[in-house]
Amino acid sequence: MDEQRNRPLRRMLRGVDHGVFRQVATRSWPGAEPVLPRLSRAANHGALWFGLAAGMWALGGARSRRAAVRGAASLAVASLTVNTLAKGAVRRNRPVLESVPVIRHLPRQPVTSSFPSGHAASAAAFTAGAALESREWGTVLAPVAASVAFSRVYTGVHYPSDVLVGAGLGIGAALAVRGLVPSRSQLPPPARPRTDAPALPKGEGLRIVVNPSSGAQPHVVDPVRQLRTELPEAELILYDSDAGPLSQVLETEAAEAARLGGALGVFGGDGTVNAAVGPALAHGVPLVVLPGGTFNHFAADLGVDTLAEVCTAVTEGSAVRADVGRITALPGPDGRRGAAEPLYFLNTFSLGVYPDLVRLRERWSPRIGGPPATLFGVAHVLRTARPLRVEVNGRRRSLWLLFAGNGAYRSIGIAPVRRHDLADGLLDVRIAHGGRFARTRLLGAALSGGLRRSPFYAAARPERLMVSGLPQGADMAFDGEVVAAPGAFVLDKLPEALTVYRPV
Template identity: 75%
Template sequence: MSDLPRPHIRRLFGATDRLAFHRVAARSWPAAQPVLPRLSRSADHGLLWFGIAAGMWAFGGARGRRAAVRGVASLALASGTVNTLGKSAVRRSRPVLDAVPVIRHLSSQPITSSFPSGHSASAAAFATGVALESRGLGAAVAPVAASVAFSRVYTGVHYPSDVLVGAALGVGAAYAVRGMVPSRAQMPPPARPRTDAPALPDGEGLVVVVNPSSGAQPQLMDPVRQLKTALPRAEVVLYEEDAGPLPKVLEEAARDAARRGGVFGVCGGDGTVNAAVTPALRHDVPLMVLPGGTFNHFAADLGVDTVADACAALAEGSAVRADVGRIKSLAGTGPDGRTHTEPVYFLNTFSLGAYPELVRIREEWSPKVGGPPAALLGVAQILHTGQPLRAVVNGKARSMWLLFAGNGAYRSAGIAPVRRHDLADGVLDVRIAHGGHFARTRLLVAALAGQLAKTRLYASAKAQRLVISGLPEDTQMAYDGELAPAPSALLLDKLPEALTVYRPSSD
């Protein structure tokens, strides 16, 4: 074939393409007839994929949310590339519909260039993007994507080559997105070093507290049922408010686990996991963290996206050591507002300034309007009426919109944390948004332009300790999503590798 002139090669490929199209048109497909035209129409403007992404976001846990975002981002890049560059570069008429049974025809025939297929590009991009984050979800979506791509030939709106090239562009778009934003599988293991911990394949010796009121996302399976199925000999304590305060229940569970020489487990959001740290440290017992809240930041950074992940790690005895952030009051009252000097711990983040105020507004309004609208309301109110916080940080007086300290270095360019590569790096990730003339506007513009790190109003550093004093009496602080009164002076530092936690093996 290489000896043939190029016009002959093009004619040969064109003839083969048309022959394949006519064979599909001539074939009787009784099972496909009531399904494929509707499926093809449902994918118009990406509506089918947006619906699937919404389902993954709602029910797929942390992994499902990442897969949904990556799938939609891949679809957006593929659709933009095909519609702005692909179709304008190659003008190709649509197939003649004479050979296609009328019952298969779409009610509205497209009039743009036939090459390449935008529907196929979007379908392949979404399915590939999802698979790059979750092979299981990708395998579930792939047949739907393949059916949408085939439906474009079946209904007569594309030649097979249009579909194949469109699908190839979609796959390329998904990998291009991964090149810009690496998938979880490409990330290095987020915690080290590995440590010895009990392997409990049937759960014997595990005492786990499940907090059903921690704002959990809907799940396809009840976590208690999953636990009892995977670890039948585990003791599962379903927390109820009439059993007393949650810290007391967690303390009793940790004591019981330590007495058995076993493992202390907790299922809930970041606030529930935070409450389990003190008893885990006090009784020197390994901690099993199961995601059961809205975001589950600590579990996600461990690589524990599902209850099944945590159960598998426990069965294998796969565990690591993690740092614990510590807040110590240097004033007469403790970090929780009570008169004592016991420290408060955090596994994710600590903050002063705008974020605690945002948490307060969100908690006040979310029962009335829902979480996302409440968060937007909080941002709008802070931008409109917020005032910078004045305090002394490591001996220097500062005016700040926000002080953020992460338990470990976060992979993010701005103030907002994204993910940690290492949960035992020994450092606090400190970021400060300073006050100043038109500071709110300048910070907002810099953040939107991706230039936040270059503005003088923003500072960041890696530190092992931070002393903050001179805080006003009504100052609020937030740690691991929980809100509490801040003492007038406090010390932030770390307990290096203080906590043993289970995580899936990356071998």
């Protein structure tokens, strides 16, 4: 009975669908003929969107890279859903091409089910995914996505309903990805508590040290020109290695900022920001972090993506307090004595295989690029590394990795991803133990989601950790820098010690 009742409705919808298709096919579309067929072919197998993702990653900042990754992930989910489930569930013949001008025909006509449109799903998924991280990119990509979707009707390979349903599935895929991995706008505001800092109209009293050699991330707009435009009263110092060590230059500028009642600014990556922590603490000046490196982890966790956002925070005096991780070397039984001054970290500290990975990545990335260098480095380290024997809080351990984050990290598997609070007073300590087939079992546990149940993995969030008994020649890494590790040291925190400008 229901079948008979629904039959007239289906006939009506089919008639509307075919009628709109014929209207598109028989109508003249000035300017579309040389563009839409080519655009439709360019989107085959997602090539257009993956190319755009590569461009967004290479030329944009942190927000653009997040948009590129989320867009590509959403496209992958949409493509998998449409091509393996939807097309198999609904077998619909392609439109008859007799009403479509021959000049619009694609060189190779698709033979899969017409319903739903995979091109429309991919276009909508990539655009919606990117828009969830960056409205600006969503605005730029939306006309391209709409053109790709319309091109499928224009060239005669899909009915309008195929395109509409495909686009809906694509948007659904982007929302599903967001459900698994929340976008930045869904997450709680990072970096609390808020605090007062000097408002510096036009950057008056601000000393900015620019490290041109930081990272490898190109900028669409010249950052120095942008800073001089938005903060014309700030003093910009272009660091040159001939002027001495970066730490010495930062020390001088921090002292001058303190005399002026202003702030110390740094444009560079995480290593450059790390070098500014000691001078900022010593002279009691707020820090202005201007993201200019490859990854900018601290700036991202702080909630700062662009120079414009930081400049606004400086002129308004908007700031937060952040914890500082501290490494204090101790006299060791082997005669190696502690350093005169502690070392600081804002992001992470590690022992074991990670310092080796950082060295390999730095060696290979100029030749093959950062991501491939990281993958090759991981493969090399997993194949050749040996466990490190140390004492952690007085207990002897064999470990592949000791990780300590300055604050609790959210994670995907074993990899720390992001912090929501830069002033929680805790260290995020994770240890991968050595043992029989430990590497294989750890990797399997991470991939299966059972890492926390593995006997080779331990995690805790203490305020203090003591490490001793390190062998001669062991290295440690903090904030991306690799140095020789002392024989014994203490990791702890300076709670809310650093004032950092951040927009409201």
